Amino acid sequence: MNLVYLDYAATTPVAEEVADIMAQHLTLEGNFANPASRSHRFGWQAEEAVESARITVAKLIGASNREIVWTSGATESNNLAIKGILEGFESGHIITSSIEHKAILDTCAYMETSSLKHGGFDVTYLEPNEEGLIIADQVSQALRPDTRLVSLMLVNNELGNVTDIKSISKVLSNHEALLHCDAAQGTGKLAIDVTDMGVDLMSICAHKMYGPKGIGALYVRKAPEVKVHQQIHGGGHERGMRSGTLATHQIVGFAKAADLVMENLDVEIAHNRQLRDRLWLGIEELGVQRNSHETQCSPNHLNVSFTGVDGEILLASLAQLAVSSGSACNSASVAPSYVLKALGVPDELAHAGIRFSVGRYTTEDDIDFAISEIKRVLLALR
Ligand SMILES: Cc1ncc(COP(=O)(O)O)c(C=O)c1O
Structure with a gap:
């Protein structure tokens, strides 16, 4: 049939070249070690692979390597961005849209709950206009003095509609609210430059661009520095933003996928x-x-x-x-x-x-x- x-x-599907390089980072003959092992060459080699991959993935979105935090995928990146930023505040307001991915909607709904230490945040869910788009004017009208975060997706996963994130960032230029963009559907499909777009945080993942499932990243702007509170504790990896042994094979697979995208x-x-x-x-x-x-x-x-x-x-x-x-x-x-x-x-x-x-x-x-x-x-x- x-x-x-x-x-x-x-x-x-994972590109052949990606599968090949992943396989080279798994077995005894390969680069299998824990990238956090500081006491031997095996560890140093794994660390080198992870850091070289960080440079490549950063380049894909016009970031610098020190702005990339490895995660398990865009769902985790979205959680880390929203919870990690809002943990720095006792209360406040979030702007998002009703057509975001559930990884944003459910996280925002959680931030609204009164079970949080300080009693929850207000969330405005913007509705798409008659063209199925969220536009800068809507964000401008919804902004409040206590708006902490605006989170909007680059490409809608169901429709493919593209949000003009750059115009939205301009609306925020004189406001303290940070701009997070879920670009899971955009990476590998569109040219992306975080600086040009004016975002402070961006979620990406490998498995929508011929890389493996289970690996993603959160871009966290370095200058001026955006403070993200870790949500997964233990070990202090990723400059204290996300603990856990790094999955070298997934990370090099992500970077290979990014290389292939950038070439073509x-x-x-x-x-x-x-x-x-x-x-x-x-x-x-x-x-x-x-x-x-x-x-x-x-x-x-x-x-x-x-x-x-x-x-x-x-x-x-x-x-x-x-x-x-x-x-x-x-x-x-x-x-x-x-x-x-x-x-x-x-x-x-x-x-x-x-x-x-x-x-x-x-x-x-x-x-x-x-x-x-x-x-x-x-x-x-x-
Ligand atoms: C827009 C968007 N955000 C987030 C996700 C979740 O990504 P991941 O599967 O890497 O957790 C997806 C995947 O469907 C998506 O399309």
């Missing part, structure tokens, strides 16, 4: 865009609503709702296409996507929302097969 993977926004980003963007647009061209006449923004969208995302069919049945019938309804991280829930609902998409269309996401290994044949499958299934269901 032909099976086509169109769920690159959920995760990507323009080509990859063009490849993704061409295939995504080919898919849209092939289905746009089929009674379909485009939920993703037409232009301000990541080149590999296409979120659509098909009219006149039951979403669950449609997805089940497209068994030869690996696609996602809403976010894969919420796939246990059958509630319509909260992101599409926030966009004002009616329940039945929100239920019929499908996210297609293409990537490095997608071919024109894959897209043509997907189009013919969608046509076949829609004909049968309608």
